[in-house]
Amino acid sequence: MSLGTRLQERRKYLDITQATLAKNLNVPRELISMWEHDRRVPSLGQLKEVALLLNLNTNFLLGKEDLKTLNPEPIFRAVKNQYSQKELKRWFEFLDNWAEFLEEDLEEKILKPQIYKGFEDYHGTTDSRRAPNLANKVREYFQLGLDAIPDLYAFFNEKNLLVYRYPLGSLKSGSDAISGAFVNHSKLGASIFVNASVARGRQMFTLAHELAHAIFHHSTDSHVSKFSERSKKMERFANVFAANFLVPAKSLRELASKSPDPYEAITLAAYFKVSYWSMLIRLKEENIIGKNSFDEYREYSPNDMANRLGLKTEAFNSTQPKESIYVSRYPISVIQKIKTAINDDLLSPSQAADLLNIDSMAVKTVILKSFDGPSPEEKKLRDEMEYGIAS
Amino acid sequence: MAQAQKRKNCVMKWSMVLPPDNKDLSQILAQPCIVDNDLLSNFVYVGQAKLLNRLLNQSVFLSPTILNPNELDKSNWNLHPPNSEFLKPLYTVYHGDYAKKYQNYVAHIEEFVGNKANLWKPTSVSRDELALAAELSGKEIKARLKQAMPNIKGRTRVHPGEAETAAIAILRAWTFLGDDQAMIRILRALYPSVPIVRTCQLLSYAANAAFINCPEAQEIFNERIAKEIFFASRNKNTEHLRILCNPIRCEWVTKASI
Numbered sequence: 001m002s003l004g005t006r007l008q009e010r011r012k013y014l015d016i017t018q019a020t021l022a023k024n025l026n027v028p029r030e031l032i033s034m035w036e037h038d039r040r041v042p043s044l045g046q047l048k049e050v051a052l053l054l055n056l057n058t059n060f061l062l063g064k065e066d067l068k069t070l071n072p073e074p075i076f077r078a079v080k081n082q083y084s085q086k087e088l089k090r091w092f093e094f095l096d097n098w099a100e101f102l103e104e105d106l107e108e109k110i111l112k113p114q115i116y117k118g119f120e121d122y123h124g125t126t127d128s129r130r131a132p133n134l135a136n137k138v139r140e141y142f143q144l145g146l147d148a149i150p151d152l153y154a155f156f157n158e159k160n161l162l163v164y165r166y167p168l169g170s171l172k173s174g175s176d177a178i179s180g181a182f183v184n185h186s187k188l189g190a191s192i193f194v195n196a197s198v199a200r201g202r203q204m205f206t207l208a209h210e211l212a213h214a215i216f217h218h219s220t221d222s223h224v225s226k227f228s229e230r231s232k233k234m235e236r237f238a239n240v241f242a243a244n245f246l247v248p249a250k251s252l253r254e255l256a257s258k259s260p261d262p263y264e265a266i267t268l269a270a271y272f273k274v275s276y277w278s279m280l281i282r283l284k285e286e287n288i289i290g291k292n293s294f295d296e297y298r299e300y301s302p303n304d305m306a307n308r309l310g311l312k313t314e315a316f317n318s319t320q321p322k323e324s325i326y327v328s329r330y331p332i333s334v335i336q337k338i339k340t341a342i343n344d345d346l347l348s349p350s351q352a353a354d355l356l357n358i359d360s361m362a363v364k365t366v367i368l369k370s371f372d373g374p375s376p377e378e379k380k381l382r383d384e385m386e387y388g389i390a391s
Numbered sequence: 392m393a394q395a396q397k398r399k400n401c402v403m404k405w406s407m408v409l410p411p412d413n414k415d416l417s418q419i420l421a422q423p424c425i426v427d428n429d430l431l432s433n434f435v436y437v438g439q440a441k442l443l444n445r446l447l448n449q450s451v452f453l454s455p456t457i458l459n460p461n462e463l464d465k466s467n468w469n470l471h472p473p474n475s476e477f478l479k480p481l482y483t484v485y486h487g488d489y490a491k492k493y494q495n496y497v498a499h500i501e502e503f504v505g506n507k508a509n510l511w512k513p514t515s516v517s518r519d520e521l522a523l524a525a526e527l528s529g530k531e532i533k534a535r536l537k538q539a540m541p542n543i544k545g546r547t548r549v550h551p552g553e554a555e556t557a558a559i560a561i562l563r564a565w566t567f568l569g570d571d572q573a574m575i576r577i578l579r580a581l582y583p584s585v586p587i588v589r590t591c592q593l594l595s596y597a598a599n600a601a602f603i604n605c606p607e608a609q610e611i612f613n614e615r616i617a618k619e620i621f622f623a624s625r626n627k628n629t630e631h632l633r634i635l636c637n638p639i640r641c642e643w644v645t646k647a648s649i
Contacts, residue, residue, distance in 0.1 A: 003518065026471035027461070041516055043455035044524045044551040045474050059529070062522050104533075105546040326487060343628045346545030348573040349621065350429060354528070354550040359479035360428060361436075364621035365492060 004038040099187035112189030135244035167197040180206040201275030208242035276302035427569030528554035539580040591641035605636035
């Protein structure tokens with residue numbers, strides 16, 4: 001069976017049209033047809049993209065191996081949007097490649113994060129009434145106190161939880177958009193995906209939400225958190241956990257006045273590094289504001305208020321254009337490991353580019369610097385990746 | 392004298408890679424030459440693409456994963472970002488955050504890509520070349536390399552663009568112009584008849600042949616490429632490749648002696 005025939009059969013099996021495949025590959029539809037009829041041969045780069053999109057191994061397309069479907073399919077069935085599906089697959093592919101790099105190339109023992117240790121008795125909890133108390137227990141266990149967590153990304157990094165962020169589009173009401181995903185990778189353990197299209201405050205919420213899954217639902221293989229599914233029991237639990245984890249009730253009561261106005265709400269949101277919307281919900285949940293105030297305050301523009309008060313607006317704005325989440329989609333621990341491996345002659349810049357799915361110039365000019373030491377850009381990158389530190 | 396002694400104590404000689412029949416460099420470069428992304432970027436980014444063309448007296452060939460001629464129309468990039476390795480930095484300039492970072496290079500990249508001076512030619516891959524490229528960039532290459540180099544360490548599988556470039560060079564008996572150490576290691580171990588020529592070699596050849604003078608070659612390689620962009624060091628960042636004059640040559644030097 002030729003490459004073209006295998007490609008065509010797999011595409012049809014997955015009920016994907018040539019036009020859809022072409023669109024996802026950024027090539028003309030006619031080229032797909034030519035490939036399928038063996039009149040043209042894809043480049044290796046294109047072949048790998050095809051394999052990613054059709055969820056199979058390149059060696060099958062080349063006739064060298066039997067079909068091996070990659071990645072747990074249930075997680076992708078839950079995701080209708082083709083673009084989101086592709087990026088989630090790319091994330092999975094990175095996790096597999098990263099595990100291979102650590103284990104086989106660097107010959108290191110992988111230490112899976114054990115973030116659920118200490119909470120085994122609560123495993124499987126989905127009762128959202130228990131979430132506030134469990135959020136406090138988690139804070140206490142990790143000695144996070146009750147104040148705003150200065151840097152949630154750094155906390156995850158320290159706990160060896162890999163967090164990958166990439167823009168998947170905004171979370172419009174009723175949409176199928178994904179705010180985040182959790183996977184229990186067979187070698188790396190708990191790993192989290194955050195949709196970087198949303199405001200920083202919302203990203204923090206997603207992180208805390210996925211943390212709930214990592215601690216209390218860690219035996220689940222994989223899971224996506226969809227905006228449209230927030231009423232489901234497990235999702236509701238994780239949402240309540242996240243809200244209380246980020247904004248503990250005790251701390252909020254101490255800081256908020258008796259009748260906070262919207263400007264105080266935005267100041268509190270900036271302090272706790274959450275979205276204005278999350279803060280309004282917390283204030284209402286704790287009966288610090290009533291429903292009327294809640295309905296009134298949600299009409300205010302957080303950006304306008306933040307600007308008037310001289311607050312940083314990153315927490316309230318949707319983030320930079322998707323293309324700027326490039327090297328910074330990876331946690332600092334990954335970048336540091338890459339840099340060390342290159343300096344130790346265990347990895348070339350091109351190999352690093354392949355591993356991270358970026359170009360080798362970005363590896364050289366952003367991640368690495370010549371023997372003169374870290375560049376201002378690299379320092380800025382670190383600052384950007386550590387939320388809350390001014391860049 | 393003290394300087395010479397210091398150099399003798401510190402540096403290691405770096406020899407050109409010659410194929411078994413000892414063709415000299417001018418003959419090697421007279422063959423069709425296919426370029427990897429590293430070497431191509433080295434010359435283009437510092438505005439020396441035309442020098443490369445003059446040295447070879449021909450256009451360089453580029454594999455489709457390195458530069459796909461169907462992706463050159465920037466007006467499409469908003470909806471269809473390029474997959475070509477060489478175009479990705481340009482894409483990050485127009486659609487990302489890297490405009491300032493790459494501001495010194497954009498004009499050179501655009502000029503090269505526009506190809507008005509016919510500096511490059513695209514090439515497509517055959518099915519056999521695709522299969523070999525997939526092998527070189529896959530897990531299977533490790534076992535083959537381990538047989539030839541049992542003490543090999545680090546990552547063995549290479550970037551798809553490198554793999555594709557090398558596969559074409561191997562199967563068409565072309566010259567491989569490249570700097571990726573991982574790919575060069577595979578070629579030397581498994582395909583030793585493939586001529587390999589690196590950036591430093593080309594620039595010192597250019598100076599020897601009086602296309603440029605030695606200080607110019609030093610400025611291009613030592614300053615613009617190695618320091619300003621990046622050129623891989625070795626031995627855990629203790630040795631750095633440099634062009635030296637009198638006589639003109641490439642040598643690995645320690646940081647202390649630079």
